[in-house]
Amino acid sequence: MAVEYYDFGPHKIHHSSVFYTSNLSFAFVNLRPAVTVEALLEPAKRRHCICDESYISAYYLHVLVCSKREVKRVADLTDDETVDLWLIAKKLGRQLESYHKASSLTFCIQDGPQAGQSVPHVHIHILPRKSGDYENNDDIYDDINEKEKELNRALKVDIERKDRSIQEMALEADEYRKFVF
Secondary structure: OOOOEEEEOOEEEEHHHEEEEOOOEEEEEOOOOOEEHHHHOOHHHHOOOOOOHHHHHHHEEOEEEEEOOOOOOHHHOOHHHHHHHHHHHHHHHHHHHHHOOOOEEEEEOOOOHHHOOOOOOOEEEEEEEOOOOOOOOOHHHHHHHHHHHHHHHHHHOOOOOOOOOHHHHHHHHHHHHOOOO
């Protein structure tokens, strides 16, 4: 029987947002993605990006791969967990890059609070990239940090936020399930 929620540090990830699981890891869509399809479009086309509900699953780009066992730091992973996490990230990255017609990928781990880790559970960010999606290529790390800080603040206190709905996240996860290995 599938679980209803997956633990992600102090947070619960609804099973509909999870699109891949192994014995040791799971992959899920991000509540607050740093990159959107609009960012991957040519600059002249960005103004004309129309995203209705049927397109929402291809609109957001930013997934995470996480160990099932709650582990705060990379050094605390077992060798099997480390291998599993990176093999999944590698395979999913290749598929996401192709699916979103991107030309590169950013893989990011923030290992500890001073590195920008706001959720104390090892996870790898996978972000499809394309030339010009950020004026300064390294600005993506600022966006990742800001999105994690927003998520952490939003989930700690009940304030108005710009989270995606479970339905939006489920649509994206359903789309990715179609090509998962």
